[in-house]
Amino acid sequence: MYQIMINDTTLRDGEQAAGVAFNLEEKVAIAQFLDTIGVHELEVGIPAMGEEEIRAIVAIRNLDLNAKLLGWNRAVLSDIKASIACGLERVHIAIPVSGVQIAAKFHGQWRVSLQKLKDCISFALDQGLWVSVGGEDSSRADENFLQDVAMLSQEWGASRFRFCDTVGVLDPFRTHLKVKHLVSTLSIPIEIHTHNDFGLATANALAGIKAGAVSVNTTVNGLGERAGNAALEEVIMALKCIYGVDLGIQTQHLLKLSQLVAKASGANVQPWKAIVGENTFAHESGIHAHGVLQNPVTYEPYAPEDVGWERRLVIGKHSGRHSLSNLLEQHGIFLDSQETQAILDVVRQQSILKKRSLTTEELLNLVSEKRYSHAT
Ligand SMILES: CC(=O)SCCNC(=O)CCNC(=O)[C@H](O)C(C)(C)COP(=O)(O)OP(=O)(O)OC[C@H]1O[C@@H](n2cnc3c(N)ncnc32)[C@H](O)[C@@H]1OP(=O)(O)O
Numbered sequence: 001m002y003q004i005m006i007n008d009t010t011l012r013d014g015e016q017a018a019g020v021a022f023n024l025e026e027k028v029a030i031a032q033f034l035d036t037i038g039v040h041e042l043e044v045g046i047p048a049m050g051e052e053e054i055r056a057i058v059a060i061r062n063l064d065l066n067a068k069l070l071g072w073n074r075a076v077l078s079d080i081k082a083s084i085a086c087g088l089e090r091v092h093i094a095i096p097v098s099g100v101q102i103a104a105k106f107h108g109q110w111r112v113s114l115q116k117l118k119d120c121i122s123f124a125l126d127q128g129l130w131v132s133v134g135g136e137d138s139s140r141a142d143e144n145f146l147q148d149v150a151m152l153s154q155e156w157g158a159s160r161f162r163f164c165d166t167v168g169v170l171d172p173f174r175t176h177l178k179v180k181h182l183v184s185t186l187s188i189p190i191e192i193h194t195h196n197d198f199g200l201a202t203a204n205a206l207a208g209i210k211a212g213a214v215s216v217n218t219t220v221n222g223l224g225e226r227a228g229n230a231a232l233e234e235v236i237m238a239l240k241c242i243y244g245v246d247l248g249i250q251t252q253h254l255l256k257l258s259q260l261v262a263k264a265s266g267a268n269v270q271p272w273k274a275i276v277g278e279n280t281f282a283h284e285s286g287i288h289a290h291g292v293l294q295n296p297v298t299y300e301p302y303a304p305e306d307v308g309w310e311r312r313l314v315i316g317k318h319s320g321r322h323s324l325s326n327l328l329e330q331h332g333i334f335l336d337s338q339e340t341q342a343i344l345d346v347v348r349q350q351s352i353l354k355k356r357s358l359t360t361e362e363l364l365n366l367v368s369e370k371r372y373s374h375a376t
Protein backbone atom coordinates (compact mmCIF):
# COMPACT_ATOMS: atom_id res chain seq x y z
CA MET A 1 0.00 0.00 0.00
CA TYR A 2 1.08 3.59 -0.71
CA GLN A 3 1.70 6.29 1.94
CA ILE A 4 -1.55 6.89 3.88
CA MET A 5 -2.17 10.18 5.67
CA ILE A 6 -4.49 10.67 8.60
CA ASN A 7 -6.47 13.92 8.51
CA ASP A 8 -8.03 13.93 11.95
CA THR A 9 -11.25 15.92 12.30
CA THR A 10 -11.91 15.53 16.04
CA LEU A 11 -11.79 19.32 16.32
CA ARG A 12 -14.35 19.78 13.53
CA ASP A 13 -16.64 16.80 12.87
CA GLY A 14 -15.85 15.31 16.31
CA GLU A 15 -17.01 18.49 18.01
CA GLN A 16 -20.16 18.47 15.88
CA ALA A 17 -21.44 15.57 18.04
CA ALA A 18 -24.60 16.90 19.66
CA GLY A 19 -23.85 18.47 23.03
CA VAL A 20 -20.06 18.63 22.60
CA ALA A 21 -18.34 22.02 22.93
CA PHE A 22 -14.59 22.26 23.43
CA ASN A 23 -13.12 25.40 24.93
CA LEU A 24 -9.93 26.99 23.61
CA GLU A 25 -7.64 25.18 26.06
CA GLU A 26 -9.22 21.83 25.20
CA LYS A 27 -8.91 22.42 21.47
CA VAL A 28 -5.27 23.39 21.88
CA ALA A 29 -4.51 20.39 24.13
CA ILE A 30 -6.14 17.95 21.68
CA ALA A 31 -4.31 19.47 18.70
CA GLN A 32 -1.01 19.31 20.57
CA PHE A 33 -1.53 15.70 21.58
CA LEU A 34 -2.48 14.62 18.05
CA ASP A 35 0.58 16.39 16.69
CA THR A 36 2.92 14.93 19.30
CA ILE A 37 1.98 11.36 18.45
CA GLY A 38 2.55 12.04 14.76
CA VAL A 39 -0.89 12.60 13.19
CA HIS A 40 -0.23 14.14 9.79
CA GLU A 41 -3.05 16.65 9.35
CA LEU A 42 -5.71 18.25 11.56
CA GLU A 43 -9.04 19.72 10.49
CA VAL A 44 -9.04 22.32 13.23
CA GLY A 45 -12.53 23.78 13.02
CA ILE A 46 -14.94 26.02 11.18
CA PRO A 47 -13.75 29.65 11.13
CA ALA A 48 -17.17 30.82 9.89
CA MET A 49 -18.54 29.98 13.35
CA GLY A 50 -17.11 33.27 14.59
CA GLU A 51 -14.83 34.85 17.14
CA GLU A 52 -14.43 32.05 19.68
CA GLU A 53 -13.65 29.46 17.04
CA ILE A 54 -11.25 31.81 15.28
CA ARG A 55 -9.38 32.46 18.54
CA ALA A 56 -8.99 28.74 19.17
CA ILE A 57 -7.79 28.10 15.61
CA VAL A 58 -5.31 30.99 15.80
CA ALA A 59 -4.00 29.57 19.10
CA ILE A 60 -3.49 26.19 17.41
CA ARG A 61 -1.83 27.80 14.41
CA ASN A 62 0.53 29.69 16.73
CA LEU A 63 1.78 26.39 18.16
CA ASP A 64 3.70 25.86 14.94
CA LEU A 65 2.88 22.16 14.88
CA ASN A 66 4.33 19.64 12.47
CA ALA A 67 0.82 18.59 11.44
CA LYS A 68 -0.74 20.42 8.53
CA LEU A 69 -3.78 22.47 9.56
CA LEU A 70 -6.99 22.63 7.58
CA GLY A 71 -10.02 24.91 8.04
CA TRP A 72 -13.50 23.68 7.04
CA ASN A 73 -15.65 25.99 4.88
CA ARG A 74 -18.88 26.04 2.95
CA ALA A 75 -18.70 27.24 -0.65
CA VAL A 76 -19.22 30.76 0.70
CA LEU A 77 -16.66 33.54 0.22
CA SER A 78 -17.05 34.88 3.74
CA ASP A 79 -16.19 31.41 5.09
CA ILE A 80 -12.91 31.44 3.15
CA LYS A 81 -12.18 34.93 4.40
CA ALA A 82 -12.70 33.74 7.97
CA SER A 83 -10.20 30.93 7.34
CA ILE A 84 -7.73 33.48 6.05
CA ALA A 85 -8.31 35.57 9.18
CA CYS A 86 -7.14 32.54 11.19
CA GLY A 87 -3.87 32.50 9.28
CA LEU A 88 -4.63 29.08 7.82
CA GLU A 89 -2.81 28.13 4.66
CA ARG A 90 -5.04 25.19 3.78
CA VAL A 91 -8.80 25.33 3.27
CA HIS A 92 -11.39 22.64 2.74
CA ILE A 93 -14.47 23.69 0.77
CA ALA A 94 -17.57 21.51 1.04
CA ILE A 95 -20.29 21.33 -1.55
CA PRO A 96 -23.38 19.10 -1.52
CA VAL A 97 -23.42 16.64 -4.42
CA SER A 98 -26.53 14.50 -3.86
CA GLY A 99 -29.91 15.45 -5.33
CA VAL A 100 -31.54 15.55 -1.92
CA GLN A 101 -28.93 17.93 -0.50
CA ILE A 102 -28.78 20.18 -3.55
CA ALA A 103 -32.58 20.45 -3.38
CA ALA A 104 -32.54 21.38 0.31
CA LYS A 105 -29.60 23.77 0.25
CA PHE A 106 -29.59 25.23 -3.26
CA HIS A 107 -33.24 24.77 -4.27
CA GLY A 108 -32.06 22.22 -6.82
CA GLN A 109 -29.91 24.82 -8.58
CA TRP A 110 -26.76 22.76 -9.05
CA ARG A 111 -25.29 25.26 -11.52
CA VAL A 112 -25.46 27.93 -8.82
CA SER A 113 -23.72 25.65 -6.33
CA LEU A 114 -20.96 24.82 -8.81
CA GLN A 115 -20.45 28.49 -9.62
CA LYS A 116 -20.07 29.20 -5.88
CA LEU A 117 -17.55 26.40 -5.61
CA LYS A 118 -15.59 27.71 -8.59
CA ASP A 119 -15.57 31.26 -7.18
CA CYS A 120 -14.42 30.04 -3.77
CA ILE A 121 -11.64 27.86 -5.17
CA SER A 122 -10.49 30.68 -7.38
CA PHE A 123 -10.53 33.20 -4.51
CA ALA A 124 -8.65 30.81 -2.21
CA LEU A 125 -6.02 30.09 -4.85
CA ASP A 126 -5.57 33.81 -5.49
CA GLN A 127 -4.86 34.19 -1.77
CA GLY A 128 -2.15 31.54 -2.09
CA LEU A 129 -4.11 28.86 -0.22
CA TRP A 130 -3.98 25.10 -0.70
CA VAL A 131 -7.49 23.86 -1.48
CA SER A 132 -9.31 20.62 -0.84
CA VAL A 133 -12.91 20.04 -1.99
CA GLY A 134 -15.45 17.85 -0.20
CA GLY A 135 -18.37 16.21 -1.97
CA GLU A 136 -20.93 16.22 0.78
CA ASP A 137 -23.21 13.16 0.55
CA SER A 138 -21.04 11.65 -2.21
CA SER A 139 -22.39 8.19 -1.41
CA ARG A 140 -25.97 9.12 -2.41
CA ALA A 141 -24.98 11.30 -5.34
CA ASP A 142 -25.57 10.43 -8.95
CA GLU A 143 -22.27 8.83 -9.93
CA ASN A 144 -21.83 10.90 -13.09
CA PHE A 145 -22.58 14.14 -11.29
CA LEU A 146 -20.13 13.26 -8.51
CA GLN A 147 -17.52 12.46 -11.12
CA ASP A 148 -18.14 15.80 -12.86
CA VAL A 149 -17.86 17.79 -9.61
CA ALA A 150 -14.63 16.03 -8.70
CA MET A 151 -13.18 16.57 -12.21
CA LEU A 152 -14.21 20.23 -12.19
CA SER A 153 -12.67 20.71 -8.73
CA GLN A 154 -9.43 19.28 -10.06
CA GLU A 155 -9.62 21.47 -13.17
CA TRP A 156 -10.31 24.58 -11.08
CA GLY A 157 -7.20 23.93 -9.00
CA ALA A 158 -8.19 21.81 -5.99
CA SER A 159 -5.38 19.62 -4.69
CA ARG A 160 -7.54 16.88 -3.12
CA PHE A 161 -11.11 15.60 -3.32
CA ARG A 162 -12.96 14.24 -0.28
CA PHE A 163 -15.47 11.43 -0.84
CA CYS A 164 -18.03 11.72 1.98
CA ASP A 165 -20.37 8.99 3.15
CA THR A 166 -22.20 11.74 5.01
CA VAL A 167 -25.05 9.66 6.41
CA GLY A 168 -23.12 6.41 6.69
CA VAL A 169 -25.17 4.41 4.20
CA LEU A 170 -22.40 2.52 2.43
CA ASP A 171 -20.91 -0.88 3.13
CA PRO A 172 -17.25 -1.70 2.46
CA PHE A 173 -17.99 -3.30 -0.94
CA ARG A 174 -19.87 -0.31 -2.33
CA THR A 175 -17.36 2.10 -0.78
CA HIS A 176 -14.59 0.26 -2.57
CA LEU A 177 -16.38 0.41 -5.93
CA LYS A 178 -17.23 4.09 -5.68
CA VAL A 179 -13.86 5.26 -4.42
CA LYS A 180 -11.97 3.11 -6.93
CA HIS A 181 -13.95 4.71 -9.73
CA LEU A 182 -13.00 8.21 -8.54
CA VAL A 183 -9.37 7.25 -7.99
CA SER A 184 -9.09 5.82 -11.48
CA THR A 185 -10.37 8.96 -13.17
CA LEU A 186 -8.79 11.77 -11.12
CA SER A 187 -5.15 12.71 -10.89
CA ILE A 188 -5.49 14.53 -7.53
CA PRO A 189 -5.52 12.41 -4.35
CA ILE A 190 -8.80 11.19 -2.82
CA GLU A 191 -9.70 11.46 0.85
CA ILE A 192 -12.26 9.17 2.47
CA HIS A 193 -14.73 10.47 5.09
CA THR A 194 -17.10 7.96 6.67
CA HIS A 195 -19.89 7.96 9.25
CA ASN A 196 -20.96 5.24 11.63
CA ASP A 197 -24.76 5.16 11.28
CA PHE A 198 -24.66 1.39 10.65
CA GLY A 199 -21.48 0.73 12.62
CA LEU A 200 -19.41 0.56 9.41
CA ALA A 201 -17.38 3.78 9.54
CA THR A 202 -14.00 2.16 10.18
CA ALA A 203 -14.65 -0.72 7.78
CA ASN A 204 -15.69 1.75 5.09
CA ALA A 205 -12.66 3.95 5.73
CA LEU A 206 -10.41 0.91 5.27
CA ALA A 207 -12.30 -0.05 2.10
CA GLY A 208 -11.76 3.47 0.77
CA ILE A 209 -8.05 3.20 1.50
CA LYS A 210 -7.92 -0.22 -0.18
CA ALA A 211 -9.55 1.39 -3.21
CA GLY A 212 -6.81 4.00 -3.42
CA ALA A 213 -7.80 6.87 -1.11
CA VAL A 214 -4.56 8.22 0.32
CA SER A 215 -6.02 10.39 3.06
CA VAL A 216 -8.53 9.33 5.68
CA ASN A 217 -10.66 11.42 8.04
CA THR A 218 -10.83 10.13 11.60
CA THR A 219 -11.94 11.31 15.01
CA VAL A 220 -10.68 10.24 18.43
CA ASN A 221 -13.11 7.73 20.01
CA GLY A 222 -15.17 7.94 16.80
CA LEU A 223 -16.75 11.11 18.18
CA GLY A 224 -18.86 12.96 15.61
CA GLU A 225 -22.23 13.71 14.06
CA ARG A 226 -24.98 11.23 15.12
CA ALA A 227 -23.31 7.80 15.47
CA GLY A 228 -19.91 9.36 14.85
CA ASN A 229 -17.02 8.93 12.43
CA ALA A 230 -14.29 6.39 11.74
CA ALA A 231 -12.28 6.24 14.97
CA LEU A 232 -8.65 7.36 14.76
CA GLU A 233 -7.47 4.57 17.05
CA GLU A 234 -9.35 1.90 15.09
CA VAL A 235 -8.10 3.03 11.70
CA ILE A 236 -4.49 3.29 12.87
CA MET A 237 -4.47 -0.09 14.63
CA ALA A 238 -6.39 -1.89 11.88
CA LEU A 239 -3.98 -0.57 9.26
CA LYS A 240 -1.04 -1.63 11.43
CA CYS A 241 -2.25 -5.05 12.58
CA ILE A 242 -4.45 -6.22 9.70
CA TYR A 243 -2.69 -4.65 6.71
CA GLY A 244 0.81 -4.27 8.13
CA VAL A 245 0.80 -0.54 7.33
CA ASP A 246 2.61 1.47 9.98
CA LEU A 247 1.69 5.15 9.71
CA GLY A 248 4.54 6.20 12.00
CA ILE A 249 2.08 7.25 14.71
CA GLN A 250 3.02 6.58 18.34
CA THR A 251 0.20 4.19 19.13
CA GLN A 252 1.23 3.64 22.76
CA HIS A 253 -0.38 7.01 23.57
CA LEU A 254 -3.76 6.24 22.00
CA LEU A 255 -5.40 5.41 25.33
CA LYS A 256 -4.26 8.69 26.92
CA LEU A 257 -5.50 10.60 23.87
CA SER A 258 -8.85 8.86 24.12
CA GLN A 259 -9.13 9.82 27.79
CA LEU A 260 -8.26 13.43 27.00
CA VAL A 261 -11.00 13.65 24.37
CA ALA A 262 -13.53 11.77 26.52
CA LYS A 263 -12.98 14.29 29.31
CA ALA A 264 -13.07 17.35 27.06
CA SER A 265 -16.17 16.14 25.22
CA GLY A 266 -18.00 14.75 28.23
CA ALA A 267 -18.73 11.73 26.02
CA ASN A 268 -17.62 8.57 27.80
CA VAL A 269 -16.30 5.63 25.88
CA GLN A 270 -18.28 2.41 26.27
CA PRO A 271 -16.27 -0.44 27.91
CA TRP A 272 -16.34 -2.64 24.81
CA LYS A 273 -15.20 0.14 22.44
CA ALA A 274 -12.42 -1.19 20.20
CA ILE A 275 -8.86 -0.22 21.19
CA VAL A 276 -9.71 2.27 23.96
CA GLY A 277 -12.66 0.74 25.87
CA GLU A 278 -11.77 -0.42 29.38
CA ASN A 279 -12.59 -4.06 28.56
CA THR A 280 -10.20 -4.18 25.61
CA PHE A 281 -7.63 -6.16 27.60
CA ALA A 282 -9.80 -7.43 30.49
CA HIS A 283 -10.36 -11.19 30.62
CA GLU A 284 -12.98 -12.73 32.90
CA SER A 285 -14.12 -15.93 31.16
CA GLY A 286 -12.36 -19.01 32.55
CA ILE A 287 -11.42 -20.46 29.15
CA HIS A 288 -10.03 -17.15 27.92
CA ALA A 289 -8.13 -16.38 31.13
CA HIS A 290 -6.63 -19.88 31.12
CA GLY A 291 -5.51 -19.39 27.52
CA VAL A 292 -4.10 -15.92 28.19
CA LEU A 293 -2.15 -17.22 31.19
CA GLN A 294 -0.49 -19.75 28.85
CA ASN A 295 0.02 -17.29 26.00
CA PRO A 296 -1.76 -13.90 25.63
CA VAL A 297 -1.88 -14.31 21.85
CA THR A 298 -4.65 -16.91 22.36
CA TYR A 299 -7.17 -14.12 23.01
CA GLU A 300 -5.45 -10.84 22.17
CA PRO A 301 -4.93 -9.56 18.61
CA TYR A 302 -2.05 -7.28 19.67
CA ALA A 303 -0.24 -6.43 22.92
CA PRO A 304 -1.94 -4.09 25.43
CA GLU A 305 1.13 -1.88 25.75
CA ASP A 306 0.94 -1.14 22.00
CA VAL A 307 -1.90 1.28 22.78
CA GLY A 308 -1.17 2.14 26.40
CA TRP A 309 -3.19 -0.53 28.22
CA GLU A 310 -2.23 -3.12 30.84
CA ARG A 311 -3.79 -6.56 30.74
CA ARG A 312 -6.36 -7.32 33.51
CA LEU A 313 -7.58 -10.74 34.62
CA VAL A 314 -10.92 -10.19 36.32
CA ILE A 315 -12.67 -12.63 38.65
CA GLY A 316 -16.43 -12.81 38.13
CA LYS A 317 -19.38 -14.95 37.13
CA HIS A 318 -17.57 -16.58 34.20
CA SER A 319 -14.21 -17.25 35.87
CA GLY A 320 -12.56 -20.64 36.12
CA ARG A 321 -10.12 -22.33 38.50
CA HIS A 322 -6.94 -21.30 36.70
CA SER A 323 -7.39 -17.56 36.87
CA LEU A 324 -8.75 -17.71 40.43
CA SER A 325 -5.75 -19.76 41.63
CA ASN A 326 -3.41 -17.48 39.72
CA LEU A 327 -4.75 -14.40 41.46
CA LEU A 328 -4.83 -15.97 44.92
CA GLU A 329 -1.32 -17.34 44.55
CA GLN A 330 -0.11 -13.81 43.84
CA HIS A 331 -1.37 -13.05 47.36
CA GLY A 332 0.31 -16.11 48.91
CA ILE A 333 -2.90 -18.19 49.07
CA PHE A 334 -2.69 -21.76 47.82
CA LEU A 335 -5.97 -23.68 47.75
CA ASP A 336 -6.64 -27.26 46.76
CA SER A 337 -9.00 -27.94 43.92
CA GLN A 338 -12.07 -28.50 46.16
CA GLU A 339 -11.49 -25.23 48.01
CA THR A 340 -10.99 -23.38 44.74
CA GLN A 341 -14.27 -24.73 43.38
CA ALA A 342 -16.09 -23.74 46.58
CA ILE A 343 -14.79 -20.18 46.29
CA LEU A 344 -15.74 -20.09 42.61
CA ASP A 345 -19.30 -21.09 43.47
CA VAL A 346 -19.59 -18.16 45.88
CA VAL A 347 -17.97 -15.82 43.32
CA ARG A 348 -20.67 -16.74 40.81
CA GLN A 349 -23.46 -16.09 43.31
CA GLN A 350 -21.97 -12.79 44.47
CA SER A 351 -21.30 -11.56 40.94
CA ILE A 352 -24.93 -12.14 40.06
CA LEU A 353 -26.07 -10.32 43.18
CA LYS A 354 -23.66 -7.41 42.67
CA LYS A 355 -24.05 -7.50 38.88
CA ARG A 356 -20.30 -7.13 38.38
CA SER A 357 -16.99 -8.88 38.85
CA LEU A 358 -15.41 -8.92 42.31
CA THR A 359 -12.57 -6.70 43.44
CA THR A 360 -9.40 -8.35 44.70
CA GLU A 361 -10.23 -7.13 48.18
CA GLU A 362 -13.69 -8.72 48.08
CA LEU A 363 -12.15 -11.93 46.87
CA LEU A 364 -9.53 -12.05 49.62
CA ASN A 365 -12.21 -11.34 52.25
CA LEU A 366 -14.30 -14.12 50.81
CA VAL A 367 -11.41 -16.58 51.07
CA SER A 368 -10.67 -15.68 54.67
CA GLU A 369 -14.39 -15.88 55.59
CA LYS A 370 -14.61 -19.31 53.98
CA ARG A 371 -11.50 -20.51 55.75
CA TYR A 372 -12.68 -19.13 59.08
CA SER A 373 -16.10 -20.78 58.81
CA HIS A 374 -14.38 -24.00 57.71
CA ALA A 375 -12.05 -23.89 60.74
CA THR A 376 -14.91 -23.26 63.19
C1 LIG B 1 -21.82 17.24 6.80
C2 LIG B 1 -21.24 18.32 7.68
O1 LIG B 1 -20.78 17.99 8.72
S1 LIG B 1 -21.28 19.89 7.17
C3 LIG B 1 -20.65 20.83 8.52
C4 LIG B 1 -21.73 21.13 9.47
N1 LIG B 1 -21.24 21.85 10.59
C5 LIG B 1 -21.90 22.86 11.16
O2 LIG B 1 -22.98 23.25 10.72
C6 LIG B 1 -21.31 23.43 12.41
C7 LIG B 1 -21.01 24.91 12.33
N2 LIG B 1 -22.05 25.68 11.71
C8 LIG B 1 -22.38 26.91 12.10
O3 LIG B 1 -21.83 27.48 13.05
C9 LIG B 1 -23.43 27.61 11.30
O4 LIG B 1 -24.25 26.64 10.70
C10 LIG B 1 -22.78 28.51 10.20
C11 LIG B 1 -22.00 29.62 10.87
C12 LIG B 1 -21.83 27.73 9.28
C13 LIG B 1 -23.87 29.09 9.34
O5 LIG B 1 -24.85 29.62 10.19
P1 LIG B 1 -26.17 30.38 9.68
O6 LIG B 1 -25.78 31.47 8.78
O7 LIG B 1 -26.91 30.73 10.91
O8 LIG B 1 -26.96 29.33 8.77
P2 LIG B 1 -27.63 27.95 9.13
O9 LIG B 1 -26.64 27.10 9.85
O10 LIG B 1 -28.93 28.13 9.82
O11 LIG B 1 -27.92 27.35 7.68
C14 LIG B 1 -26.89 26.89 6.85
C15 LIG B 1 -26.74 27.75 5.62
O12 LIG B 1 -25.56 27.32 4.91
C16 LIG B 1 -25.96 26.87 3.58
N3 LIG B 1 -25.06 25.80 3.23
C17 LIG B 1 -24.99 24.57 3.76
N4 LIG B 1 -23.98 23.89 3.19
C18 LIG B 1 -23.41 24.71 2.31
C19 LIG B 1 -22.31 24.59 1.42
N5 LIG B 1 -21.60 23.47 1.37
N6 LIG B 1 -21.97 25.65 0.66
C20 LIG B 1 -22.69 26.79 0.71
N7 LIG B 1 -23.73 26.97 1.53
C21 LIG B 1 -24.08 25.94 2.31
C22 LIG B 1 -27.41 26.48 3.77
O13 LIG B 1 -28.06 26.39 2.54
C23 LIG B 1 -27.90 27.63 4.63
O14 LIG B 1 -27.92 28.75 3.81
P3 LIG B 1 -28.95 30.01 3.95
O15 LIG B 1 -28.63 30.62 5.28
O16 LIG B 1 -28.61 30.87 2.80
O17 LIG B 1 -30.31 29.41 3.88
Ligand SMILES: O=C(O)CCC(=O)C(=O)O
Binds near residue numbers: 136
Ligand atom coordinates in the same frame (compact mmCIF):
# COMPACT_ATOMS: atom_id res chain seq x y z
O1 LIG C 1 -16.19 18.07 4.07
C1 LIG C 1 -17.26 17.81 3.56
O2 LIG C 1 -17.44 17.94 2.38
C2 LIG C 1 -18.39 17.31 4.41
C3 LIG C 1 -17.80 16.58 5.51
C4 LIG C 1 -18.72 15.90 6.43
O3 LIG C 1 -18.60 16.09 7.61
C5 LIG C 1 -19.67 14.90 5.95
O4 LIG C 1 -19.98 14.83 4.77
O5 LIG C 1 -20.15 14.13 6.80
